[in-house]
Amino acid sequence: MATRLITGANRGLGYEFVRQYAESGDQIYAFCRDLSNSKELVHLENKFKDISVHEVDVSDFEAINRLGVELAEIPIDTLINNAGVFGPKPSAEGDFRQSFGQLDYDLWQEILLVNTISPVKMVECFLPNIKLGSKKQIINMTSQIGSFAEGAQGLLAYSTSKTALNRGMVNLASILAEEDISVHLINPGWVKTDMGGSTAPLEVDQAVSKVISLIDSLDMSNTGLFHDYDGRVIPW
Numbered sequence: 001m002a003t004r005l006i007t008g009a010n011r012g013l014g015y016e017f018v019r020q021y022a023e024s025g026d027q028i029y030a031f032c033r034d035l036s037n038s039k040e041l042v043h044l045e046n047k048f049k050d051i052s053v054h055e056v057d058v059s060d061f062e063a064i065n066r067l068g069v070e071l072a073e074i075p076i077d078t079l080i081n082n083a084g085v086f087g088p089k090p091s092a093e094g095d096f097r098q099s100f101g102q103l104d105y106d107l108w109q110e111i112l113l114v115n116t117i118s119p120v121k122m123v124e125c126f127l128p129n130i131k132l133g134s135k136k137q138i139i140n141m142t143s144q145i146g147s148f149a150e151g152a153q154g155l156l157a158y159s160t161s162k163t164a165l166n167r168g169m170v171n172l173a174s175i176l177a178e179e180d181i182s183v184h185l186i187n188p189g190w191v192k193t194d195m196g197g198s199t200a201p202l203e204v205d206q207a208v209s210k211v212i213s214l215i216d217s218l219d220m221s222n223t224g225l226f227h228d229y230d231g232r233v234i235p236w
């Protein structure tokens with residue numbers, strides 16, 4: 001049995017991580033912003049005794065600190081920074097606030113806060129718990145769009161937030177290596193969630209099952225790398 005802390009656990013990939021890890025008998029700390037929005041997570045919490053749900057907005061650092069105190073001394077094997085925001089989609093919604101020429105700078109800062117800065121805050125806050133764990137893994141859900149080599153143009157707010165997340169976590173991989181804590185960046189693929197949309201090629205259960213297999217193979221030997229869900233290393 002391993003212990004996993006997962007953010008953005010009420011829907012999409014985060015919910016599916018909770019479901020699959022709980023099915024395999026793991027202890028889960030499921031962080032979500034508003035549990036009343038997710039009958040599914042409430043149902044899982046009732047079904048599995050080893051799921052502990054905690055409400056937190058990951059952009060509220062005082063709230064993260066309070067949970068750090070509440071969960072002090074609990075070993076965490078794997079921290080999964082999954083919560084994320086995409087922002088408006090110019091094609092589907094005709095909303096160009098993350099396109100150059102019509103940029104909404106407040107929105108860009110909000111996206112950077114949730115996608116880039118808050119994952120680092122989560123690591124800082126829960127580092128004592130990760131040190132107590134046996135796997136000592138930090139996993140970040142990033143995106144291929146954050147890659148200079150493979151990312152498409154456009155989506156200024158979302159793409160820069162993921163590129164900066166990658167850079168920040170490479171820094172942490174280097175800093176935390178001396179503690180034997182590994183740090184990883186994973187692109188889950190293009191997945192049918194609220195974010196990925198209905199035309200995405202991957203089903204949520206399929207994508208998460210591949211990412212979980214990948215996580216099983218991650219340790220200090222591949223810390224600081226950016227992996228695709230199928231295990232391929234994505235160039236920066």
Ligand SMILES: NC(=O)c1ccc[n+]([C@@H]2O[C@H](COP(=O)([O-])OP(=O)(O)OC[C@H]3O[C@@H](n4cnc5c(N)ncnc54)[C@H](OP(=O)(O)O)[C@@H]3O)[C@@H](O)[C@H]2O)c1
Nearest residue numbers: 008012013033057058083084141143190191193194195196
């Ligand atoms: N789906 C894809 O194709 C795809 C591709 C590449 C990368 N990713 C990455 O994978 C991760 C999960 O994506 P997804 O497709 O599951 O997205 P999703 O369906 O839109 O779900 C996003 C999750 O993040 C949570 N969240 C957003 N802002 C938050 C905040 N301030 N505090 C706490 N929770 C917050 C949401 O909670 P609420 O319900 O409260 O909003 C929700 O649980 C994201 O980091 C995303 O960038 C997804």
